Amino acid sequence: xxxxxxxxxxxxxxxxxxxxxxxxxxxxxxxxxxxxxxxxxxxxxxxxxxxxxxxxxxxxxxxxxxxxxxxxxxxxxxxxxxxxxxxxxxxxxxxxxxxxxxxxxxxxxxxxxxxxxxxxxxxxxxxxxxxxxxxxxxxxxxxxxxx
Numbered sequence: 430x431x432x433x434x435x436x437x438x439x440x441x442x443x444x445x446x447x448x449x450x451x452x453x454x455x456x457x458x459x460x461x462x463x464x465x466x467x468x469x470x471x472x473x474x475x476x477x478x479x480x481x482x483x484x485x486x487x488x489x490x491x492x493x494x495x496x497x498x499x500x501x502x503x504x505x506x507x508x509x510x511x512x513x514x515x516x517x518x519x520x521x522x523x524x525x526x527x528x529x530x531x532x533x534x535x536x537x538x539x540x541x542x543x544x545x546x547x548x549x550x551x552x553x554x555x556x557x558x559x560x561x562x563x564x565x566x567x568x569x570x571x572x573x574x575x576x
Contacts, residue, residue: 463506466546467491470509472523472565477504477530481567488576489548491562497528500537505529508543510550510562519559520552521570551575 482494497504507527515521526543552560555575562571 462542462544464544464546465506465508467508467510467524467550469512469550470507472509472511472525474509474525474527476526477528479526479528479566481526481564484564484567484571486547486562486571486573489546489551491545491547491571491573493526493543493545494540495526495528495543496538496540497530498536499530499533499539501535502531502533504531504533504539506543508545508547510547514552514560517561519561519572521561521563522550522552523563523565524550525565547573 477497479495479497482496484494485492491508506529509525509527511523513523515523547562551573552558553575558575560573560575562573564571
């Protein structure tokens, strides 16, 4: 009986039931900041579920506030950009945030802030040039002005 109780405690603790959360928000949700660098890639790659709550561009850095469910395994992210530029004024480029949940089926709400260096996917390297980024899963274009 003691072995069964100990096994149950170990299983529950591995899924984060007994973990103390750090960097709490009002809803006791975990918030963490992650730095990434965008690259060109195939936007047809599958992504695990994710909610993009906000997006803000400052200089070369795109800051995304995101949320997803998990808590039992490490998750990873990558930002992919299409090599194609849409012929419009200003030009537009499709981008996609790929979320790798790594088979995590836990249900804790995780909030993260991703800071993504977009300099490698800029349309041109001329100061003041504008590129509209069309982020898959986000409601409005993001204006990227080359600093």
